[in-house]
Amino acid sequence: MYGMVNKAVENLVTIKFGADKWRAVKKKAGVTIEAFISNDAYDDSITYSLVGAASEVLGLTPSEILFAFGEFWVLHTARLDYGDLLSSAGRDLPEFLDYLPSFHIRVALIFPHLKPPRFEVSDRGPDRLTMHYFSHRPGLSDFVKGLFSGLGKMYETPLTVTQTKSKDQGAEHDEFLLQWGAVAAA
Ligand code: HEM
Structure with a gap:
């Protein structure tokens, strides 16, 4: 990397x-x-x-480190070093999540040898969506959870992240249910 x-x-x-x-x-x-x-x-x-x-x-534990690293990546690294790139990707959390599948295409303009993750959105509702995460790298799902948690904090929006499918447990890719706003604060 x-x-x-x-x-x-x-x-x-x-x-x-x-x-x-x-x-x-x-x-x-x-x-x-x-x-x-x-x-x-x-x-x-x-x-x-x-x-x-x-x-x-x-x-x-490795899970705790990876989660902390995900939060730190968004709240510290990305915000300080790539603030414009990050803030131009969404005015609020749902907008950012909708844009995430395209986000690393823009990152790749800065880093041409990037081997980016791939994200896909399905089942989008007013306060929830399913995020599909594809990577050729193993063992990073706790990092991804930390990234989402960091985004919730960055946008000051309550967010719950529930992993619904896990590649580590035999699924074809990782899947996360993301719920925000009142449903997450409850
Ligand atoms: C300005 C913000 C960001 C920048 C500059 C950035 C850049 C990068 C870079 C350089 C890598 C390493 C890949 C490589 O070197 O081949 C990476 C990996 C990764 N990024 Fe981002 N990223 C940003 C934000 C995000 C966000 C918001 C998410 C998800 C919510 C995300 C998800 C990931 C994941 C999961 C990986 C691990 C690689 C993999 O799964 O194969 N990134 N990113």
């Missing part, structure tokens, strides 16, 4: 747990790269090793 992803893991660990913990995570992961370059593509195994090592060093 692009260096910006590994850099975001570094920022998450450093800001929330301190620079010493980040050094320990890198050591445990066997990563000797001094500084990640945002626009360079790195092997996916580096990102997976960092997440695995962070889970051991910080005493959190």
Whole structure:
């Protein structure tokens, strides 16, 4: 994945747990790269090793780390570094979710070697929709849940995220029921 992803893991660990913990995570992961370059593509195994090592060093489960990383990605990385791109994708949460299937097409204009996820929307109602998530990368559904949770917080809109199908449990792809507004606040 692009260096910006590994850099975001570094920022998450450093800001929330301190620079010493980040050094320990890198050591445990066997990563000797001094500084990640945002626009360079790195092997996916580096990102997976960092997440695995962070889970051991910080005493959190991989699910907890991935969820926290998803929230951090939206609320910190995307908002600070790609604010215009993010805010132009929707004036409110439902509009952003409707647009999400096209979103990484625009991201790919900045990062030409992007191997983006694919999203599809179905069963759209006034306060809910089903989001289908397709990826050639395994094990990222908790990251996706954290991303949605971060979007709910960014738009200050109550949101519940329920995973209704899981690739890890044999489904063809992951599926999430997203409900927002009064139904989610209840
Ligand atoms: C300005 C905001 C965003 C930027 C710049 C961005 C950029 C990226 C980049 C660079 C990657 C790594 C892929 C690669 O290097 O091949 C990635 C992956 C990913 N992005 Fe985004 N993204 C943004 C927002 C979002 C949002 C809002 C969501 C979903 C709610 C999302 C879902 C994902 C997922 C699930 C992956 C993991 C890759 C996979 O599933 O195969 N991204 N994105």
